[in-house]
Ligand SMILES: [Ca+2]
């Protein structure tokens with residue numbers, strides 16, 4: 001039997017995992033009570049998403065993890081949430097990572113005002129005004145309206161490594177209705193990015 005090279009094996013596993021997330025044939029996927037049926041698609045720079053949530057105690061702030069597995073990421077920490085929520089966190093205080101979320105309207109969520117699809121970012125870290133206090137978290141959430149149907153793209157991008165040592169580990173968690181996903185993303189050089197896409 002021919003064994004595919006390791007890179008191809010990883011790609012297949014990643015694709016299989018994302019396909020498992022997308023198909024109702026995977027019996028572990030619960031039927032969302034809010035009717036948000038997300039279908040995930042693999043990307044060339046794809047992030048491997050984990051669906052399992054293991055409770056680790058009370059909710060901790062600024063780790064982009066749903067520690068108590070109640071479906072909400074970093075609640076009680078000054079972050080906003082909604083039916084859609086995407087959160088990243090990283091340890092290196094000077095490093096600039098960006099969370100870029102495109103909604104079906106094609107607009108990237110910023111911290112200025114909601115996009116036409118209702119997406120808004122809480123803050124851009126580390127930022128120029130020191131408002132993140134070395135607790136680097138970026139959070140994009142559905143600020144108004146119902147979730148718009150269509151394709152979403154969630155990108156974690158290393159903007160500026162500064163003098164930090166690569167790789168930078170970034171925790172990403174996502175809430176899509178009743179579903180929760182998380183991943184640990186590694187970025188090694190400026191402009192490198194990882195992404196996942198889904199369709200509502
Ligand atoms: Ca929580």
Ligand SMILES: [Ca+2]
Nearest residue numbers: 060065067074
């Ligand atoms: Ca947390």
Ligand SMILES: [Ca+2]
Nearest residue numbers: 097098124125
């Ligand atoms: Ca940033």
